[in-house]
Amino acid sequence: MNNEKLIHAIERYERSWLLFALVMIVVFLIFIGYTLTGFAFYVPSAAERIDPTTARAEGSLFANPRVEKTGDNVYTAYVLAQAFTFLPGEIRVPKGARVIFYVTSPDVQHGFYIRGTNVNVQVIPGEVGKVEHTFDEAGEYLVICNEYCGLGHQDMIGKIIVEDK
Amino acid sequence: MAVRSASPENIYATHPEKKVSLYFMVLGFIALSIGVIFGPFQIFNYAGIDLYPALQPLFKSYYQGLTLHGVLNAIVFTQFFIQGSLLYLQARDSNVRPLMPVAWAAWWIALIGLALAAWPLLLNNATVLYTFYPPLQGHWAFYVGAALIIVSSLVSVFLSVEMWVRWKKQNPGKPTPLVTFMTTATWMMWGLAAIGLVVEAVFFLIPWSLGWLKGVDPLLARSLFWWSGHPIVYFWLLPAYVSWYGLLPRQAGGKLVSDPLARMAFLGFLVFSTPVGFHHQFADPGISAFWKGVHTVLTMMVAVPSLMTAFTIAASLELAARSRGGKGVFGWVRALPWNNPSVVAQILGAIAFIFGGAGGIVNASFTLDYVVHNTAWIPGHFHLPVATASTLTFFGIAFWLIPHITHKPLAAPRTALAGVWLWFVGMMFMAFGMHMMGLQGVPRRAHISAMNALNEGIYSSSAFYMVFNAIAGVILTIAAVQLFYVLFATLLSRRRLAPNQVPGVPFTEAISGPEGKRGVKVMDRLFFWWGAAVVLVLIVYMPTLVQLFMHMVPAPGFRLW
Ligand code: HEM
Ligand SMILES: [Cu+2]
Numbered sequence: 001m002n003n004e005k006l007i008h009a010i011e012r013y014e015r016s017w018l019l020f021a022l023v024m025i026v027v028f029l030i031f032i033g034y035t036l037t038g039f040a041f042y043v044p045s046a047a048e049r050i051d052p053t054t055a056r057a058e059g060s061l062f063a064n065p066r067v068e069k070t071g072d073n074v075y076t077a078y079v080l081a082q083a084f085t086f087l088p089g090e091i092r093v094p095k096g097a098r099v100i101f102y103v104t105s106p107d108v109q110h111g112f113y114i115r116g117t118n119v120n121v122q123v124i125p126g127e128v129g130k131v132e133h134t135f136d137e138a139g140e141y142l143v144i145c146n147e148y149c150g151l152g153h154q155d156m157i158g159k160i161i162v163e164d165k
Numbered sequence: 166m167a168v169r170s171a172s173p174e175n176i177y178a179t180h181p182e183k184k185v186s187l188y189f190m191v192l193g194f195i196a197l198s199i200g201v202i203f204g205p206f207q208i209f210n211y212a213g214i215d216l217y218p219a220l221q222p223l224f225k226s227y228y229q230g231l232t233l234h235g236v237l238n239a240i241v242f243t244q245f246f247i248q249g250s251l252l253y254l255q256a257r258d259s260n261v262r263p264l265m266p267v268a269w270a271a272w273w274i275a276l277i278g279l280a281l282a283a284w285p286l287l288l289n290n291a292t293v294l295y296t297f298y299p300p301l302q303g304h305w306a307f308y309v310g311a312a313l314i315i316v317s318s319l320v321s322v323f324l325s326v327e328m329w330v331r332w333k334k335q336n337p338g339k340p341t342p343l344v345t346f347m348t349t350a351t352w353m354m355w356g357l358a359a360i361g362l363v364v365e366a367v368f369f370l371i372p373w374s375l376g377w378l379k380g381v382d383p384l385l386a387r388s389l390f391w392w393s394g395h396p397i398v399y400f401w402l403l404p405a406y407v408s409w410y411g412l413l414p415r416q417a418g419g420k421l422v423s424d425p426l427a428r429m430a431f432l433g434f435l436v437f438s439t440p441v442g443f444h445h446q447f448a449d450p451g452i453s454a455f456w457k458g459v460h461t462v463l464t465m466m467v468a469v470p471s472l473m474t475a476f477t478i479a480a481s482l483e484l485a486a487r488s489r490g491g492k493g494v495f496g497w498v499r500a501l502p503w504n505n506p507s508v509v510a511q512i513l514g515a516i517a518f519i520f521g522g523a524g525g526i527v528n529a530s531f532t533l534d535y536v537v538h539n540t541a542w543i544p545g546h547f548h549l550p551v552a553t554a555s556t557l558t559f560f561g562i563a564f565w566l567i568p569h570i571t572h573k574p575l576a577a578p579r580t581a582l583a584g585v586w587l588w589f590v591g592m593m594f595m596a597f598g599m600h601m602m603g604l605q606g607v608p609r610r611a612h613i614s615a616m617n618a619l620n621e622g623i624y625s626s627s628a629f630y631m632v633f634n635a636i637a638g639v640i641l642t643i644a645a646v647q648l649f650y651v652l653f654a655t656l657l658s659r660r661r662l663a664p665n666q667v668p669g670v671p672f673t674e675a676i677s678g679p680e681g682k683r684g685v686k687v688m689d690r691l692f693f694w695w696g697a698a699v700v701l702v703l704i705v706y707m708p709t710l711v712q713l714f715m716h717m718v719p720a721p722g723f724r725l726w
């Protein structure tokens with residue numbers, strides 16, 4: 001094959017390849033957009049900003065980390081992620097509960113990752129992160145800190161127990 | 166054949182940039198040889214095997230080792246090797262001599278920065294990992310050292326752009342030679358990308374670690390870090406692309422299919438590499454979903470130049486193989502020079518990159534990221550582009566460039582070949598094990614082989630995949646020993662090649678060249694494209710950053726290791 005012909009042949013393949021690449025990317029973006037419409041509550045949003053040095057103090061939202069019933073099968077959890085535990089360390093809700101989590105840290109960054117779900121929040125001092133999840137299956141869920149926070153990081157593990165009513 | 170020579174002739178005489186380039190690369194490889202030691206320990210940890218007691222009392226914890234691994238491999242080795250190799254390739258390609266005193270200044274700044282950062286790292290006073298997220302607070306020398314290392318890279322930006330401008334003045338109207346175009350575009354990209362880290366270090370981390378600032382805003386610091394943190398990946402990758410486009414086709418016995426397309430890919434990276442950092446912050450509260458979405462779209466855009474590269478490199482290799490007598494739809498693959506460790510290292514690196522790129526698209530897919538964020542999937546992913554594609558390519562470059570500069574023959578080429586293959590295979594095992602464990606919810610950056618009794622066994626459902634990690638650990642240990650043996654045996658050897666045996670720089674010809682193409686003229690206006698990149702970055706970052714700057718929540722530092 002001479003050069004001219006070779007170049008033309010290659011350019012033809014290349015145009016198809018680029019077209020394929022662009023179509024693929026547009027399709028991916030459409031999928032992402034679609035999943036966002038249904039699952040936006042997994043995108044951690046900033047409920048408010050908070051001074052980490054007083055996050056545990058009297059009067060703070062997190063003075064008393066807890067889970068409370070706030071509606072018909074709706075629960076609100078205020079979780080403090082701190083070196084090297086979650087407070088409360090154990091959260092109990094009934095099956096089917098929709099739980100709204102507010103999470104913050106009084107010290108360094110942590111992770112708030114509920115294994116087996118899409119709840120995965122970077123816990124940043126100064127930020128109150130908000131996500132929610134509906135627990136349709138009963139069982140024990142691990143809450144794992146997945147951001148390095150110091151020597152005890154690998155053992156920073158909490159629990160959510162979803163009870164079969 | 167190699168000859169012994171008692172008094173090495175002055176091999177640097179004609180090209181003084183040889184020496185500074187060699188010094189940069191060797192310093193980088195020394196850093197890597199220490200950083201890599203922790204790799205097998207870490208992968209055995211992810212196989213449930215705790216070998217850290219063996220490192221006591223030299224290294225205090227898993228996390229101290231992990232910090233050294235990340236900093237020495239990903240920040241020091243990559244950058245120093247790139248500073249050395251790109252400087253030399255650009256100087257030879259354009260036939261312009263770098264400003265030598267400035268080049269040496271860059272090397273000394275890098276060395277001092279490395280020494281300053283290494284001191285607290287080795288003494289366990291900066292066990293903050295290579296992302297050094299505040300409020301974890303390390304010793305000030307770590308931040309000052311890291312900042313000096315970045316300053317050195319900015320001196321390299323200046324060196325490259327200055328050489329290019331000088332070439333332009335001497336050659337009015339001519340298109341920039343391809344390798345020079347690619348190296349200059351790479352450095353310009355980094356010049357914009359590095360600003361985030363510089364601001365983070367100079368205005369926040371350094372004064373904070375010295376006690377002049379009471380606190381820093383962790384979210385602001387994260388955002389500045391990732392301004393640089395994603396494009397730094399391209400900063401590691403583009404020098405490999407320079408070799409794949411500019412040298413590999415010739416090394417494989419062929420030509421590059423299209424010179425203008427190579428330029429287009431690099432322009433894509435120049436413009437789109439930086440405005441994408443929020444795809445590392447999908448899980449961060451405090452950054453709006455809207456801007457996360459914008460960064461997602463732009464991240465997908467940077468996939469395009471990589472897909473272009475895949476096509477061009479594969480086509481060039483196929484043509485090379487066919488001109489060597491290769492036949493068949495896939496049979497041509499066999500005709501590639503599989504006995505040349507430099508070529509094999511680069512081809513295997515490029516193959517690994519295919520998987521790395523696919524995984525990267527998953528990570529960047531906003532909603533999918535919540536499945537994998539900060540799980541073992543993430544290190545499983547980035548060892549493909551960084552620790553395989555870039556690292557193997559850099560070894561591949563060193564296999565001809567070090568003999569070229571030093572006139573010393575490559576020691577034990579068969580060991581080099583074996584090392585390259587084992588590295589690739591080992592990384593594939595590790596990538597599989599780590600990706601799968603990540604999907605099962607095992608976190609990254611965790612000393613899981615030494616958990617307290619209460620939590621023991623919580624990851625035992627991943628036992629099957631841990632086997633892959635254990636195998637990877639064995640293979641990669643052997644591979645690393647082989648590759649470093651070849652490298653240091655070459656450097657320390659006293660044999661010299663006869664002058665006519667010294668390998669030249671394998672600059673590639675292109676089948677479709679740059680001459681007379683209008684697009685090439687437009688693409689050659691690098692400052693214009695750099696300006697476009699600056700504007701784009703300002704648009705996608707300023708609304709968020711200004712907001713964060715105006716409402717800082719300073720957090721005091723902690724030492725929790
Ligand atoms: C023998 C080869 C290597 C092995 C077995 C290895 C293994 C590992 C493992 C298992 C991790 C995850 C640790 C964790 O998340 O707890 C890791 C992290 C990392 N590795 Fe490697 N690695 C190797 C070579 C390299 C190379 C060549 C580079 C870069 C040039 C590199 C860069 C990194 C980085 C940046 C991290 C992340 C550190 C962090 O999370 O702070 N590695 N490595
Ligand atoms: Cu933690």
Ligand SMILES: [Cu+2]
Binds near residue numbers: 395444445
């Ligand atoms: Cu990225």
